[in-house]
Amino acid sequence: MRSAPIVRLVAASLLLLGGREAAAQTPAAQPPAPPPAASAAAAPAARRLTLEEAIQLATGHSEPIDIARAGESRAAADQVRARSQRFPQVSFAGSYSRTLASEFSGAFQPVGPPCAPLDVDPSRPVEERVAELERAASCGAIGPMLDFGDLPFGQRNIYQGALSFSQTLYTGGRIKAQMLQADLSRQMAALETSGTEAQVTLTVTQAFYDAALSDRLVAIAQSGYDQAAAAYEQTRLAYEAGRQPEFELLRAQVARDNERPAVIRNRANRDIAYLRLRQLLKVPADTPLTLDVNLDADTLATPAPFADGLAIAERTGSSLRRSVVDQAQQLVNVRDAAVTVARAERMPQVAVTSSYARVGYPSNGWFPGVGDFRTNWSLGASVQVPIFDGRKLKADELTARADLDEANAQLKQTRELAVLDAATALQDLSAAEAAWQATAGTVEQAQRAYQIAELRNREGLSTQLELNDSRLSLEQAQANRAQAARDLQVARARAALLPSLPLATQ
Numbered sequence: 001m002r003s004a005p006i007v008r009l010v011a012a013s014l015l016l017l018g019g020r021e022a023a024a025q026t027p028a029a030q031p032p033a034p035p036p037a038a039s040a041a042a043a044p045a046a047r048r049l050t051l052e053e054a055i056q057l058a059t060g061h062s063e064p065i066d067i068a069r070a071g072e073s074r075a076a077a078d079q080v081r082a083r084s085q086r087f088p089q090v091s092f093a094g095s096y097s098r099t100l101a102s103e104f105s106g107a108f109q110p111v112g113p114p115c116a117p118l119d120v121d122p123s124r125p126v127e128e129r130v131a132e133l134e135r136a137a138s139c140g141a142i143g144p145m146l147d148f149g150d151l152p153f154g155q156r157n158i159y160q161g162a163l164s165f166s167q168t169l170y171t172g173g174r175i176k177a178q179m180l181q182a183d184l185s186r187q188m189a190a191l192e193t194s195g196t197e198a199q200v201t202l203t204v205t206q207a208f209y210d211a212a213l214s215d216r217l218v219a220i221a222q223s224g225y226d227q228a229a230a231a232y233e234q235t236r237l238a239y240e241a242g243r244q245p246e247f248e249l250l251r252a253q254v255a256r257d258n259e260r261p262a263v264i265r266n267r268a269n270r271d272i273a274y275l276r277l278r279q280l281l282k283v284p285a286d287t288p289l290t291l292d293v294n295l296d297a298d299t300l301a302t303p304a305p306f307a308d309g310l311a312i313a314e315r316t317g318s319s320l321r322r323s324v325v326d327q328a329q330q331l332v333n334v335r336d337a338a339v340t341v342a343r344a345e346r347m348p349q350v351a352v353t354s355s356y357a358r359v360g361y362p363s364n365g366w367f368p369g370v371g372d373f374r375t376n377w378s379l380g381a382s383v384q385v386p387i388f389d390g391r392k393l394k395a396d397e398l399t400a401r402a403d404l405d406e407a408n409a410q411l412k413q414t415r416e417l418a419v420l421d422a423a424t425a426l427q428d429l430s431a432a433e434a435a436w437q438a439t440a441g442t443v444e445q446a447q448r449a450y451q452i453a454e455l456r457n458r459e460g461l462s463t464q465l466e467l468n469d470s471r472l473s474l475e476q477a478q479a480n481r482a483q484a485a486r487d488l489q490v491a492r493a494r495a496a497l498l499p500s501l502p503l504a505t506q
Contacts, residue, residue, distance in 0.1 A: 306493050
């Protein structure tokens with residue numbers, strides 16, 4: 001209790017050194033207004049949002065998830081393409097052509113001056129009939145025995161329709177290996193999709209709790225400003241009544257004004273946090289949101305979407321099976337199949353082929369009749385054996401084996417990093433739980449200390465410095481409690497999603 005007279009003595013000394021003159025110039029009538037808050041008179045009703053709803057909205061309208069699903073569809077198409085090589089390949093081709101000029105035009109017409117056609121009368125003597133034959137033969141009156149008009153050479157209108165058939169019989173294991181590659185790539189794409197969904201879920205959870213934390217920090221900063229403003233008003237009244245020196249008044253004013261930047265900064269951070277959350281949820285930027293979460297609760301239950309996954313992660317520990325390891329293993333299998341494909345290129349490729357075609361030459365007009373079509377039909381087999389290619393196939397096989405070695409090294413590295421990543425996530429969870437437990441009761445203690453400091457200051461038993469220190473301690477305790485709650489919930493979400501998440505430690 002002896003501290004009060006000492007403080008009064010120091011304040012009186014300051015006044016004697018010129019404090020009164022400065023006090024006369026100090027504006028003590030009205031304190032500066034707190035940072036303006038947005039008016040809610042005409043604002044639309046805020047949408048109350050839970051974490052489960054936020055995750056559903058984000059995963060339903062996420063571009064990364066859509067990209068991953070497109071990759072999965074592409075892998076499914078590759079499966080169909082690889083399997084199609086085992087089935088017969090049948091195709092149809094039809095064509096029409098109009099001949100404007102041909103080298104065969106007139107090739108079968110008689111050459112030389114025209115003469116009377118052959119006219120042999122059986123009733124005439126033999127000598128006359130022989131002479132008639134010789135005459136007709138010499139001038140070309142005797143035509144060919146075949147009708148060359150039906151031949152395809154130089155026809156004006158040609159119609160063609162053909163069916164082609166091909167069936168692969170032997171490829172040295174290439175098709176089987178390509179089908180295996182396609183199946184493994186489809187599985188890798190499915191794992192990639194689940195990993196992307198997990199990453200989006202974690203990102204949304206972080207954004208949700210970041211927005212909730214920003215709300216709480218704004219409330220803490222505003223409360224600190226209000227307390228500082230109330231202390232300043234009280235000190236001003238006491239100063240005007242002559243019960244407080246100017247030094248205490250100035251200190252109260254500075255303490256109040258120092259709270260203003262914190263309020264402004266936290267409001268700006270809150271706006272950015274909510275903008276980020278709205279972008280992830282694909283809702284309009286001006287949509288008001290109210291988050292259904294309490295970071296000051298005495299008990300902080302695990303969010304419902306992560307309860308089961310968290311229990312599995314805590315039970316399994318760092319030996320938790322990771323999808324990134326499965327992806328790395330599938331990549332090794334794909335590279336191994338690629339080696340088989342490269343080796344199969346050296347083997348004979350055997351196939352059976354057939355072609356059936358109908359060709360029509362119209363005898364009258366533009367369009368052929370039923371009797372104007374001719375048939376071409378062939379059946380054969382083909383064998384392709386590489387003999388010399390300048391070591392190209394050897395280079396392809398060496399490349400495939402190098403890719404396999406790289407995939408094996410990546411698998412080993414991924415397994416090691418997965419163990420480290422899981423251990424790190426579980427350690428972060430334990431640290432977050434310990435930090436949150438450590439803040440239990442601190443806020444109540446700081447609140448009680450501030451009440452005592454406020455009472456002591458009001459009764460003139462303490463200085464403004466003690467009150468300011470108590471208020472700052474209260475704000476720090478409240479901020480630490482909210483931050484610890486946010487970190488704990490995010491750590492729980494990460495641990496629960498760990499099986500599907502990509503590696504965080506690269």
